[in-house]
Amino acid sequence: MIDSHTHVTSCAEPAADLVAAATEAGVTRLLTIGTDGDSCRAALQVAEDFPQVYVGIGRHPNSATGFDDADLAELRALAAHPKCRAIGETGLDFYRDNAPEADQRRAFSAQVALARETAKPLVIHTRSADQQTLDLLDAEADGVRVILHCFSMADRVDECVERGYWISFAGNVTYPANGDLRSAALRVPANRLLVETDAPYLSPQPVRKQRNVPANVVLTAQLIAVERRVAYDELSAQVEANAAELFGWS
Numbered sequence: 001m002i003d004s005h006t007h008v009t010s011c012a013e014p015a016a017d018l019v020a021a022a023t024e025a026g027v028t029r030l031l032t033i034g035t036d037g038d039s040c041r042a043a044l045q046v047a048e049d050f051p052q053v054y055v056g057i058g059r060h061p062n063s064a065t066g067f068d069d070a071d072l073a074e075l076r077a078l079a080a081h082p083k084c085r086a087i088g089e090t091g092l093d094f095y096r097d098n099a100p101e102a103d104q105r106r107a108f109s110a111q112v113a114l115a116r117e118t119a120k121p122l123v124i125h126t127r128s129a130d131q132q133t134l135d136l137l138d139a140e141a142d143g144v145r146v147i148l149h150c151f152s153m154a155d156r157v158d159e160c161v162e163r164g165y166w167i168s169f170a171g172n173v174t175y176p177a178n179g180d181l182r183s184a185a186l187r188v189p190a191n192r193l194l195v196e197t198d199a200p201y202l203s204p205q206p207v208r209k210q211r212n213v214p215a216n217v218v219l220t221a222q223l224i225a226v227e228r229r230v231a232y233d234e235l236s237a238q239v240e241a242n243a244a245e246l247f248g249w250s
Contacts, residue, residue, distance in 0.1 A: 001217055002029040003195070004149075005056070015050065015053075018199075022052075031054050031086060033089050034057050035089065044083060044084070053083070055084050056086035060089055060090070062093055063099065064106070067103050084120070086122070088111055089123040090107060092132050093128070096127075121147055124147060138163075146165045146166065149198070150170040150196065157188065161188060171198070171204035171219070174219065182223075193224075196217060199212035
């Protein structure tokens with residue numbers, strides 16, 4: 001199994017402990033995500049220390065205030081690191097009023113262009129902005145490989161599949177109230193399916209009262225395997241193959 005989206009540097013535990021626990025649980029690769037310059041540099045340091053850790057370099061929409069050419073230049077320089085395998089997370093978040101919409105859109109567009117320039121997949125965060133996010137992707141991301149992280153658009157899963165996007169499910173797919181997400185997980189083609197933790201957030205149901213860690217991706221994957229009526233080993237092998245294709249790790 002792999003964890004296609006985590007935040008190792010935001011977890012309380014030392015990176016060494018997180019990676020060791022994930023490895024013991026059968027997690028062979030982690031993509032840890034930066035959300036601003038400092039967290040991107042910290043993520044790259046972790047990736048340099050652990051061969052199974054790779055990085056997404058991005059500016060989160062909640063951290064997009066004042067995004068300008070200098071910020072894009074910083075991301076471009078960080079994305080040149082050999083352990084960077086994705087751009088983002090980026091997108092739009094209108095749930096929280098942490099950054100002006102114009103700044104979010106400017107950062108989003110810049111990172112779409114950077115993903116195209118670097119030929120790296122683009123990791124999307126969207127919250128209370130589904131239509132606006134899809135509209136911008138339709139307008140600007142043709143030919144870019146798009147990952148919808150922590151997938152939440154259950155009622156639009158067919159549209160997202162038709163666009164060729166990769167769909168990544170986090171621990172919230174395991175929550176009893178989220179039957180719509182579990183139904184959506186059945187509609188994603190096997191070769192477009194990813195699983196993540198978004199640790200330290202969104203702990204899966206069996207450990208919901210605890211802070212999330214990358215090892216818990218196995219719990220989410222186990223539920224998805226049951227929902228899809230496939231053996232866990234089959235699902236794991238497929239998700240590993242999908243991630244290897246996307247992120248270029250062996």
